[in-house]
Amino acid sequence: MEAMPENSTPTTATAALPLPRDGIAGDAPYGAPQLEVEHALNVNENPYGPSPALAEHIGRAAAEAAVGLNRYPDREALALRADLGQYLAAESAISAPAPEAVWAANGSNEIMHQLLLAYGGPGRTALGFTPHYSMYPEYARDTYTTWVTAERGAPPEFALTVEAVTAAIAAHRPHIVVLTSPNNPTGTALALDVVDAAATALAETRGLLVVDEAYGEFRRDGVPSALTLLEKHPNLVVTRTMSKAFALAGARLGYLVAAPTIVDTVRVVRLPYHLSAITQAVARAALAHRDELLGKVALLRAERDALAEHLSARSHAVAPSDANFILFRTFADRDAVFEALLQRSVLVRAVGPTGWLRVSVGTPENNAAFRTALEEADPR
Numbered sequence: 231m232e233a234m235p236e237n238s239t240p241t242t243a244t245a246a247l248p249l250p251r252d253g254i255a256g257d258a259p260y261g262a263p264q265l266e267v268e269h270a271l272n273v274n275e276n277p278y279g280p281s282p283a284l285a286e287h288i289g290r291a292a293a294e295a296a297v298g299l300n301r302y303p304d305r306e307a308l309a310l311r312a313d314l315g316q317y318l319a320a321e322s323a324i325s326a327p328a329p330e331a332v333w334a335a336n337g338s339n340e341i342m343h344q345l346l347l348a349y350g351g352p353g354r355t356a357l358g359f360t361p362h363y364s365m366y367p368e369y370a371r372d373t374y375t376t377w378v379t380a381e382r383g384a385p386p387e388f389a390l391t392v393e394a395v396t397a398a399i400a401a402h403r404p405h406i407v408v409l410t411s412p413n414n415p416t417g418t419a420l421a422l423d424v425v426d427a428a429a430t431a432l433a434e435t436r437g438l439l440v441v442d443e444a445y446g447e448f449r450r451d452g453v454p455s456a457l458t459l460l461e462k463h464p465n466l467v468v469t470r471t472m473s474k475a476f477a478l479a480g481a482r483l484g485y486l487v488a489a490p491t492i493v494d495t496v497r498v499v500r501l502p503y504h505l506s507a508i509t510q511a512v513a514r515a516a517l518a519h520r521d522e523l524l525g526k527v528a529l530l531r532a533e534r535d536a537l538a539e540h541l542s543a544r545s546h547a548v549a550p551s552d553a554n555f556i557l558f559r560t561f562a563d564r565d566a567v568f569e570a571l572l573q574r575s576v577l578v579r580a581v582g583p584t585g586w587l588r589v590s591v592g593t594p595e596n597n598a599a600f601r602t603a604l605e606e607a608d609p610r
């Protein structure tokens with residue numbers, strides 16, 4: 231688009247423009263920059279795409295769905311929900327959740343939006359712990375829910391304890407609590423006693439506990455999933471996504487597991503036919519090939535641990551990570567380091583407390599390029 235000459239008059243008088251509602255006017259849409267770089271290490275994507283053979287399978291599944299595109303999709307997506315339940319049973323060693331206990335949408339972003347629509351709203355409060363995922367306040371804004379926060383523990387651990395969580399619940403009396411495990415941007419996984427205590431505290435006020443496990447598959451050995459607490463707590467929701475470990479960010483498929491009554495409540499606020507026939511078919515094809523799609527998770531975890539050690543050896547403070555990214559302190563001006571990395575075609579993310587940067591774990595080549603670029607950007 232051509233730039234407008236400075237002295238030109240806008241064709242539409244500003245006064246005639248419709249006025250957005252409070253809370254929306256003046257806000258910019260959320261999103262990390264989508265820049266063309268050699269090493270995109272800024273949005274925690276899985277760097278390994280599907281193999282050509284799998285891409286072909288996915289394409290065939292989409293083609294089969296395409297001949298029925300004159301019809302609306304299965305709005306309950308029951309076959310997909312059954313497949314997701316089967317996958318989780320194997321992944322977290324739980325008995326397979328029934329399809330009625332699973333719900334799917336266009337990314338776990340839409341899942342969270344639906345949860346806030348159903349359980350938030352005017353006069354209601356949702357609580358999160360900083361530093362947290364940047365989208366949470368936006369779901370709250372969209373649904374007229376009040377977003378309140380308490381702080382995670384001191385860096386570099388950014389821990390969350392039973393005491394801190396129950397004190398924040400007592401202080402804010404929220405209708406919804408969002409716990410993220412492993413947390414974005416810190417990478418911190420939660421101990422199950424924290425989830426357990428939060429669910430118990432919230433049960434007293436009939437509140438909802440959401441545990442966002444977008445990075446669940448990257449957790450270190452022996453770190454449990456909140457999925458194992460679902461049978462004990464009817465007010466617990468665990469959300470997952472195929473965007474990260476599953477290497478399927480482009481397909482947009484997120485899901486939740488909870489008591490069927492919670493799923494039924496979410497179904498009330500979903501838009502009709504929200505999940506396209508193509509999305510359902512593609513997600514099912516991908517799930518059928520989960521061994522390949524998840525095949526690189528072990529490598530990414532090993533690369534993560536090696537990168538964390540490397541950063542520590544360079545005397546950065548490093549937040550212990552159970553995810554596919556690492557939050558580390560640059561000490562100097564983080565924006566200067568960010569820019570110097572970008573000049574070397576390495577894109578990271580300036581999130582978290584001042585002075586910290588977050589880098590996604592990429593391929594060994596990406597990670598080597600990041601190390602070299604950091605050496606030049608921030609010699610020490």
Ligand SMILES: *Cc1c(COP(=O)(O)O)cnc(C)c1O
Pocket residue numbers: 274336337338339340363410413414442444470471472473474479483484
């Ligand atoms: C990436 C991410 C998601 C996943 O979003 P999708 O909509 O499923 O792509 C959810 N929660 C957190 C904390 C994330 O970092």
